Amino acid sequence: MSAAPELNPAIEVAGLRKRYGVGDTAVDALKGVDLTVQPGEVIGLIGPSGSGKSTLLKCLGAVTEPSDGRIRLSGETVYDGGWHDLDPRALRRDRIGFVFQAPYLIPFLDVTDNVALPLLLAGRSNREARQRARELLAALDVQHRAQAAIAQLSGGEQQRVAIARALANQPPIILADEPTAPLDSERALAVVRILNRMAQQYRTAIIVVTHDEKIIPTFRRLYHIRDGRTYEEAGAGRDLG
Amino acid sequence: MISLAGRDILHSWGKYAFTGLGLGLLIGVTLSMAGIYRGMVDDGKALLANSGADLWVVQRDTLGPYAEPSSLRDDVYRGLLGLPGVAHAANVTYLTMQARQGKREARVMVVGIQPGEPGEPRYLIAGRQIERTHYEAVADASAGFQLGQRVRIRRHDYTVVGLTRRMVSASGDPMVFIPLRDAQEAQFLKDNDAIVNERARVRANPALNRPGAPGLAETVSRSQESSRMVNAVLVQVAPGWSAAEVAETIRRWKRLQTYTVPQMEEILIAKLIATSARQIAVFLLILAVVSAAIVSFIIYTMTLGKLREIAVLKLIGARNRTIAGMILQEALGLGLIGFLVGKTVATLWAPYFPKYVLLEPGDAARGFAAVMLICALASTLAIRTALRVDPATAMGG
Incomplete structure (x- = not known):
């Protein structure tokens, strides 16, 4: 089931450009990207290496400043x-969650503290942050590892904790x-299922x-990125149940 | 907010503990060096206090008797006793030499005293004071002699009848007190061969062995063989008199160098151990620099091992001060562990030093502040590196 269009899209990108370097050596990594994602929607972004996927994520994640264009959240x-x-x-x-290829959890914090960390950094109380972390861990079926050290978790469990942290x-x-690169088919599909469920729930x-x-066939909307430009492909994603 | 530094330290406590132990040993050496200096100063003050003197009368233009050789006739004290304000005056001799007990040798400062007069050890930890006029000794416990043992000094054996404590020379040699006459002999009396040779020289000297003056050569020889010299006269001032006032009287009327307690302290601390103090100060400075370099290197290396986590922290919105605070707290934590280890080991190994090591609480407090400051400064390189980490690193870029 696709997300129903709401008043404002969650993400609206128009004419986004990113140029690295100056003069003759300048490289245009993004050449006018247009993209819209509705709240509760999960979209796929695929493209060959060097096509600009990472640059687009960095611009959307406010990690790299674009050269031109507009982003509305x-x-x-x-x-x-x-x-x-x-x-x-x-x-x-406050407004963006990140999930990486490797979970990149903080190894010296336990599972609950890893999930609570973004809330604590945002100034929430310890009690509130831990309560929210426990809720998310329960939603992602890893509540039984709440006190575990990161090194004690399996790869799939670590990725679920990383998703919980992104949602905190x-x-x-x-x-x-x-997010599914290091996982086998079953676990990869499980992660996509979780992302879809979380998208709809939150x-x-x-x-x-x-x-x-x-996992590419599971996306109802799929964007291709090639030579710094995006192309939307109407997907026929299968129902993951 | 949870303590990121605390969690990191707990997570890798073994690494921290071993690093802290290594740093602690270094800090322990630093505290011990400061303790050695304090011990030297305290030994000097104890030496003056335990002598029971208010004034030291020594040869003119010398810093004697501890810092420079000083030689006075042993009847000088009689003249001093007649001066107003002088309650007691007693001869003393000081000579650093080897004393033997069985097969064992110890470097000691032999002090010649007049029993019951200034210069005698003021308290004993065992035995009694010297009561006989010859061949009894009271030794500082650090010399290692036991009561009843016989100690050989030059040509004579002395029975240890008492033990005292904290009576050492400015260079840390334990003192052995013997009767003044014995000490004069030990210091000034020539050996038998030298006496025979000297008599022959006098007899061969036509100016001293003239036919018209029988007995002159013998008189000259006898005067050369006897010792009537001492190194200093210790004076106790009568009640109601100031030491400075009496010292001035002695200087004026006896034309002898006289030092008060503060002046003698100045000689011992500012002059006698000044070179050692500078030596220790330079060593402390080097240790501080080495400690700073080690802490800096350790914290920097630890930070390099956490760059990915730091990038993730920055990506999820951690402020720079949160990250800097984490590294600073880890450096301070390392300093705290190091200081606790250092203080403990310095306390444990202090009694095994041959010289007195005085670990003052004030030095410990200053040392702690210095360690914290050094750790804070040493963390700046790691903090700079951490703050330069691009959050994009966490995204693989």
């Missing part, structure tokens, strides 16, 4: 030739960079960058 312009008086760090903390601050957007827009052939 939930109807609010956050970038329009500049970061619009917004602190990129606060933007990342209830961001309207999650950017997932190859009305979160999720962009999944992937090369993983196993």
Whole structure:
């Protein structure tokens, strides 16, 4: 079931450009990307190496400043030739969740603290942060490992904890960079299932960058990126149940 | 907010503990060096306090008797006793030499005293004071002699009748007190061969062995063989008199160098151990620099091992001060572990030093502050590196 269009798209990108370097050596990594994702929608973003996928994620994640274009999040312009008086760090903390190819959990914190960390960094109380972390761990079926050290978790469990961390601050957007790459088919599909469930449960827009052939058919909307430009392909995603 | 530094330390406590132990040993050496300096100063003060003197009367233009050789006739004290304000005056001799007990040898400072007069050890930890006029000794416990043992000094054996403590020379040699006459003999009396040779020289000297002056050569020889010299006279001032005032009287009327307690302290601390103090100060400075370099290197290496985690922290919105605080707290934590280890080992190994090591709480407090400051400064390189980490690193770029 696709997400019903809402008043404001979660992500609206128009004419986004990114140029690295200057003069003759300058490289245009993004040459005018247009993209829209509705709340609760999970879209796939695929493309060959060097096509601009990572650059697009970095621009959307406020990690790299675009060279031109516009980014609107939930109807609010956050970038329009500049970061619009917004602190990129606060933007990342409060409005964007990240899931990486490797979970990149903090090894010296236990599972609950890893999930609670974004909330604590946002200034929430310890009690509130831990309560929210426990809820998310339960939603992702890893509540039984709440006190475990990261090294004690399996790869699939670590990825679920990473998803829980990305959801901690209830961001309207999650950017997932190859989240299933290290997993086998069954676990990869399980992760996609979780992302879909979380997107619908929390009305979160999720962009999944992937090369993983196993999960590409699961996206109802798929964007191809090639030579710094995006092309939307109407997907016929299968129901994952 | 949870303590990221605390969790990291707990997570890799073994690494921290061993690193802290290594740093602690270094800090222990630093604290011991400071303790050695304090011990030298305290030994000097104890030496002056335990002598029971208010004034030291020594040869003119010398810093004697501890810092420079000083020689006075042993009847000088009689003249001093007649001066106003002088309650007691007693001869003393000081001579650093080897003393033997059985097959064992010890470097000691032999002090010649007049029993019951200034210069005698003021308290004993065992035995009694010297009561006989010859061949009894009171030794500082650090010399290692036991009560009843016989100690050989030059040509005579002395029975240890008492033991005292904290009576050492400015260079840390334990003192052995013997009667003044014995000490004069030990210091000034020539050996038999030298006496025979000297008598022959006098007899062969026509100016001293003239036919018209029988007995002159013998008189000259006898005067050369006897010792009437001491190194200093210790004076106790009568109640109601100031030491400075009496010292001035002695200088004026006896034309002898006289030092008060503060002046003698100045000589011992500012002059006698000044070179050692500078030596220790330079060593402390080097140790501080080495400690800073080690802490800096350790914290930097630890930070390099966490760059990915730091990038993730930055990506999920951690402020720079959160990351800097984590590294700073880890450096301070390492310093705290190091200081606790250092203080403990310095306390444990202090009694095994041959010289007195005085670990003052004030030095420990200053040392702790210095360690914390060094650790804070040493963490700046790691903090700079951490703050330069691009959050994009976490995204693989």
